[in-house]
Amino acid sequence: MPDGPRQQPTPAWPRSLADAAPEWLWHAAAWLRSPAPYRMLIGYALALGAWYTCVDGLALPRFEDLPGVVDVFREWTSAAPSFGLSLHTPVYYEHILTSLRRVGLAFALATALGVPVGLLLGASPRFRDYVFPVLEVLRPIPILAWVPLAIIIFDGAESPVVFLTFLASFFATALNAQLGVRSIDPDFLLAARCLGAGKLAIFWHVILPGALPSIFTGLELSVGVAWFSLVAAEMVSGQFGLGYVINTSFTMVQYPTIVIGMLTLGIVGHATSAAVRLLGRSFMGWRARALRLEGA
Amino acid sequence: MTAPDAARGAIRIHDLVKVYPGRDGQVLAVDHCSLDIAAGEICAVVGPSGCGKTTLLAALAGFHGIDSGSIHVDGHLLCGPGKPRAEVGPDRVVVFQNGALFPWKTNLENVAFGPIVQGKMSRREALDKAAALLDEAGLGDALHAFPGETSSGARRRVEIARALMTDPTILLLDEPFRALDALTKSVMHEALLEAHARRPATLFFITHDLNEAVFLGHRVVIMTARPCRPKHILEVDIPPPRTQALVTEPRYRALVQEVAALVHEEARRAFEANDREH
Numbered sequence: 337m338p339d340g341p342r343q344q345p346t347p348a349w350p351r352s353l354a355d356a357a358p359e360w361l362w363h364a365a366a367w368l369r370s371p372a373p374y375r376m377l378i379g380y381a382l383a384l385g386a387w388y389t390c391v392d393g394l395a396l397p398r399f400e401d402l403p404g405v406v407d408v409f410r411e412w413t414s415a416a417p418s419f420g421l422s423l424h425t426p427v428y429y430e431h432i433l434t435s436l437r438r439v440g441l442a443f444a445l446a447t448a449l450g451v452p453v454g455l456l457l458g459a460s461p462r463f464r465d466y467v468f469p470v471l472e473v474l475r476p477i478p479i480l481a482w483v484p485l486a487i488i489i490f491d492g493a494e495s496p497v498v499f500l501t502f503l504a505s506f507f508a509t510a511l512n513a514q515l516g517v518r519s520i521d522p523d524f525l526l527a528a529r530c531l532g533a534g535k536l537a538i539f540w541h542v543i544l545p546g547a548l549p550s551i552f553t554g555l556e557l558s559v560g561v562a563w564f565s566l567v568a569a570e571m572v573s574g575q576f577g578l579g580y581v582i583n584t585s586f587t588m589v590q591y592p593t594i595v596i597g598m599l600t601l602g603i604v605g606h607a608t609s610a611a612v613r614l615l616g617r618s619f620m621g622w623r624a625r626a627l628r629l630e631g632a
Numbered sequence: 633m634t635a636p637d638a639a640r641g642a643i644r645i646h647d648l649v650k651v652y653p654g655r656d657g658q659v660l661a662v663d664h665c666s667l668d669i670a671a672g673e674i675c676a677v678v679g680p681s682g683c684g685k686t687t688l689l690a691a692l693a694g695f696h697g698i699d700s701g702s703i704h705v706d707g708h709l710l711c712g713p714g715k716p717r718a719e720v721g722p723d724r725v726v727v728f729q730n731g732a733l734f735p736w737k738t739n740l741e742n743v744a745f746g747p748i749v750q751g752k753m754s755r756r757e758a759l760d761k762a763a764a765l766l767d768e769a770g771l772g773d774a775l776h777a778f779p780g781e782t783s784s785g786a787r788r789r790v791e792i793a794r795a796l797m798t799d800p801t802i803l804l805l806d807e808p809f810r811a812l813d814a815l816t817k818s819v820m821h822e823a824l825l826e827a828h829a830r831r832p833a834t835l836f837f838i839t840h841d842l843n844e845a846v847f848l849g850h851r852v853v854i855m856t857a858r859p860c861r862p863k864h865i866l867e868v869d870i871p872p873p874r875t876q877a878l879v880t881e882p883r884y885r886a887l888v889q890e891v892a893a894l895v896h897e898e899a900r901r902a903f904e905a906n907d908r909e910h
Binding site: 450521523524526527528529531532533534537541542545546547620622623625 | 645691693695720724725726729730732734735736737745746749750780781784794795798853
């Protein structure tokens, strides 16, 4: 039956296109078909609505001096902003880039140092005995309490800010890497030894990949706390950066600019966390595939 | 089983004692236990829960030391006087109760792991041999899947293939099929017997499933309640090939019942001893 329905060649292009589509596109399409994005939009709308109602609409007693949602967005998108900072001014991007560069540097240092220290803490009881108690005392010290020492130790305006930003990130990274090692099923280590793996092979093939999910959880947290401490540091020292924008706008009574700085921080911070998460997924294909099977 | 390999992997456990520190003083886990296992034998070990079977397996594997007595393999001292603890692997490989395939490696990479880390094969060679071994076990489709994407039965077969990849003389199995459903189990049993026929290692097989013990074992060792020592050794005089048809035969059923009676007696003793302790 040469012309039977089964012999009809299916058009080749839709199938090959679907095959060629990268996985993230498939995920994005699935996400768009779910109710999640619409709920997200409604959530944003409700938050903005609440802001509008409190400040512009009802002008509630304690809210009357706050910048309203309309003022903020008008200022943010204005080509000639009243206080000199908007999407159209190059200085806005200079602030963002300065903050990003500091966070990037501090995050890189914290990762380069925190991951090995955390892995060692998890893998070597002796190292842990020496180092962990010290970390546990240093960790609860708030970043702001480190400011005087940071300024004494480091020259200039830049290095104290990076140091302060690095500190909190380092603790988050090291502790999660440690947790990752300790959460590895001991049978994996025994199995590797049975199969003839030496210490180095166990480290590369078992400890490192086994700790990776927890390491990336740590890195995601680490980016978050990096922004957190960056702003604290920038409020104290420096002439650029989003923390500096927020602080000086307050002293100069440029209230809409404060909110522009805050929202920009939120958006940029969120984007960096998402970038780390995506990076983690690309490293842990095995995990993504196993989780998808479970329907998560 | 006439391959020269069949002559390797004879285990002689002599007068072995293992004591654990416990809450109320010392706990005697294994008490003057002696047991000979022939090269290439499938030795099924049954006994009440917590009787010390796994302690025995861990001593064989080198996971922990012994307090007195000795274990020899093919005449060489594994552990004993002057050497409280055996070195771990790779001539003795453990297949774990809950499975210990590395979830971040594909099934193929898992199986190829041993020879690669031992430096015995190049990565390419190891992957080729692993693929052949998995094909032979009927797992050709699952080579590039991760263990998390593989069915539980197939995972167990991958793990056994991984253990066999390093050509161990002894395979130590700690209730490897415990978590499987009955149908998958029966498939596993035949697969294990096939694998054993192709590569006759000595199998030290701990189980709570008495049917499984009789179906797989050349001998079934019934252990006493803690402290652990062989209470009775039953020869299972059923020649290969053993297939599922066997399970309906009267001689098989009679053997299972015999084991059940012996184990039950010990289980009751263990239960009563527990009652006295608490």
